[in-house]
Amino acid sequence: FTVINSEPQTAPLAAAVRCVSSGSVDITVPLNFWAGKRRTSLEKRNRENVYEPATGRVLCHLEPCGAVEVDQAVESAKSAFSHWSKMSGMERARIMIETAHIIESRREEIAEIEVVNNGKSITEARLDVDSARLCIEYYAGLASTMAGQHVQLPGGSFAYTRREPLGVCVGIGAWNYPFQIAAWKSAPALACGNSMVFKPSPVTPATAVLLAELYAKAGAPEGLFNVVQGGQETGSLLCHHPDVAKVSFTGSVPTGKKIMEMASKGVKPVTLELGGKSPLLIFQDSEVENAVRGALMANFLSQGQVCSNGTRVFVQRDILPEFLEEVVKRTQAIEIGDPLLEHTRMGALVSRAHLEKVLSFVDQAKKEGATVLCGGEPFVPSDPKLRGGYYMTPCVLGDCTDEMTCVKEEIFGPVMSVLSFETEEEVLQRANDTTMGLAAGVFTSDVRRAHRVVAHLKAGSCFINNYNITPVEVPFGGFKMSGIGRENGQVTIEYYSQLKTVFVEMGDVDSLF
Ligand SMILES: NC(=O)c1ccc[n+]([C@@H]2O[C@H](COP(=O)([O-])OP(=O)(O)OC[C@H]3O[C@@H](n4cnc5c(N)ncnc54)[C@H](O)[C@@H]3O)[C@@H](O)[C@H]2O)c1
Numbered sequence: 387f388t389v390i391n392s393e394p395q396t397a398p399l400a401a402a403v404r405c406v407s408s409g410s411v412d413i414t415v416p417l418n419f420w421a422g423k424r425r426t427s428l429e430k431r432n433r434e435n436v437y438e439p440a441t442g443r444v445l446c447h448l449e450p451c452g453a454v455e456v457d458q459a460v461e462s463a464k465s466a467f468s469h470w471s472k473m474s475g476m477e478r479a480r481i482m483i484e485t486a487h488i489i490e491s492r493r494e495e496i497a498e499i500e501v502v503n504n505g506k507s508i509t510e511a512r513l514d515v516d517s518a519r520l521c522i523e524y525y526a527g528l529a530s531t532m533a534g535q536h537v538q539l540p541g542g543s544f545a546y547t548r549r550e551p552l553g554v555c556v557g558i559g560a561w562n563y564p565f566q567i568a569a570w571k572s573a574p575a576l577a578c579g580n581s582m583v584f585k586p587s588p589v590t591p592a593t594a595v596l597l598a599e600l601y602a603k604a605g606a607p608e609g610l611f612n613v614v615q616g617g618q619e620t621g622s623l624l625c626h627h628p629d630v631a632k633v634s635f636t637g638s639v640p641t642g643k644k645i646m647e648m649a650s651k652g653v654k655p656v657t658l659e660l661g662g663k664s665p666l667l668i669f670q671d672s673e674v675e676n677a678v679r680g681a682l683m684a685n686f687l688s689q690g691q692v693c694s695n696g697t698r699v700f701v702q703r704d705i706l707p708e709f710l711e712e713v714v715k716r717t718q719a720i721e722i723g724d725p726l727l728e729h730t731r732m733g734a735l736v737s738r739a740h741l742e743k744v745l746s747f748v749d750q751a752k753k754e755g756a757t758v759l760c761g762g763e764p765f766v767p768s769d770p771k772l773r774g775g776y777y778m779t780p781c782v783l784g785d786c787t788d789e790m791t792c793v794k795e796e797i798f799g800p801v802m803s804v805l806s807f808e809t810e811e812e813v814l815q816r817a818n819d820t821t822m823g824l825a826a827g828v829f830t831s832d833v834r835r836a837h838r839v840v841a842h843l844k845a846g847s848c849f850i851n852n853y854n855i856t857p858v859e860v861p862f863g864g865f866k867m868s869g870i871g872r873e874n875g876q877v878t879i880e881y882y883s884q885l886k887t888v889f890v891e892m893g894d895v896d897s898l899f
């Protein structure tokens with residue numbers, strides 16, 4: 387992609403060829419993309435530093451797009467739409483499949499840039515790139531299945547429905563899964579015949595533009611997938627733009643409310659993928675080994691910065707000591723450090739400010755009576771180049787109660803709150819006692835209990851005997867304040883298309899006048 391200036395690695399390269407190392411990357415190329423090219427922003431005044439979480443170094447500068455650039459990007463998307471929307475699903479699929487092939491061949495480069503910009507481990511970043519590719523492949527498969535219905539009416543007349551694209555769609559992303567979010571939004575949008583302008587989080591601007599380059603390289607018409615950089619002002623310009631037909635947003639609940647309000651001015655549909663404070667219920671008949679693994683997956687992926695995390699871990703009282711012993715042992719064994727190293731399992735949090743916020747939640751928990759069973763401290767790696775990075779030790783909080791701040795609020799960091807319970811009825815009531823409803827999980831060996839419990843859980847994604855897996859074939863999205871609409875799965879076609887009904891009269895007009 388020629389996006390980086392990277393010092394050559396001095397150590398001999400191992401089997402998996404490493405192109406970059408932490409602390410060696412400067413991104414100097416423009417990060418916007420429209421009308422088929424990378425573009426610089428015109429506005430230089432609001433230039434912001436973007437940091438490498440692993441080291442705390444400045445990685446690049448963000449120059450937010452203003453009204454002129456947003457207009458150009460939307461214009462470019464409009465022009466691509468007029469061509470792309472007339473292509474058949476099979477033709478669109480071919481370009482999407484080609485994009486997926488290129489992503490596969492560039493998996494390592496994309497994952498490395500994601501790590502450098504986001505701080506997550508390379509192992510996880512590779513899985514995120516895979517999820518992005520699979521999503522594009524999946525919707526390529528669905529592109530040609532978009533079809534309407536034929537409805538017979540009296541006298542040989544009939545009606546039919548056409549499933550049509552919406553137009554220029556806007557995607558606005560969060561910083562925790564930058565490349566994956568761009569793919570999860572663009573794949574269904576493009577499959578349905580829409581074009582897109584995507585705005586990544588200003589904290590993680592580096593990889594969405596790679597996706598734009600790859601769609602273009604695969605043969606997408608100029609302007610099909612565009613990237614504009616910026617924060618809330620750029621986002622607001624996009625949401626208010628009269629030529630934008632839909633906004634798909636991933637981020638926090640407060641921002642989601644603003645997006646909905648802005649979109650309502652133009653009566654534009656929204657998809658909102660928002661925050662969570664999800665419960666994980668572990669019954670005494672569970673396989674404790676699996677339940678512990680599930681609890682770790684529910685809390686520590688991506689340094690705990692995952693919307694669907696099951697951060698309220700309810701454990702039935704009889705197995706609480708056994709569960710806690712094992713979960714603490716495994717949490718303490720998580721290898722923290724350079725996210726580009728193969729053996730690292732937990733990298734750096736996304737920013738200094740966010741690290742401090744997460745640590746202050748741990749302090750607050752202590753003040754409110756929770757017991758820190760492990761972690762919850764800043765972590766300084768021994769490698770001198772990582773000393774300015776944003777690391778902390780993953781934390782397990784015991785003796786938690788429902789009214790504590792750590793149990794009520796989304797921390798968005800590696801902090802697990804463990805609570806105990808006695809009965810199924812009681813834990814269901816407590817699990818559902820939240821304004822959010824993104825995900826929930828249950829561990830039990832009793833199949834009837836498992837289904838009975840998930841039927842009562844008020845959450846968009848429920849996991850039985852596992853947690854935080856998101857196959858792209860399956861819809862993902864929240865109940866209550868965790869969002870509106872779904873991403874992934876067949877149903878998402880409905881969120882990026884509209885139905886047109888056509889009446890066909892085969893006889894004479896039966897006029898009343
Ligand atoms: N449900 C999901 O799929 C999902 C996935 C990832 C993250 N999240 C949630 O995202 C949050 C963390 O991400 P974040 O800190 O980037 O969220 P955020 O709400 O601060 O920002 C998200 C995006 O919105 C943009 N934005 C901010 N104000 C805006 C405005 N007024 N108009 C238009 N755009 C605006 C930001 O620049 C960014 O691109 C957490 O709450 C997390 O749970 C949800």
Ligand SMILES: C[N+](C)(C)CCCC=O
Pocket residue numbers: 562563687691692693694854855856
């Ligand atoms: C792939 N995960 C880990 C389930 C994350 C989904 C997207 C939410 O942040």
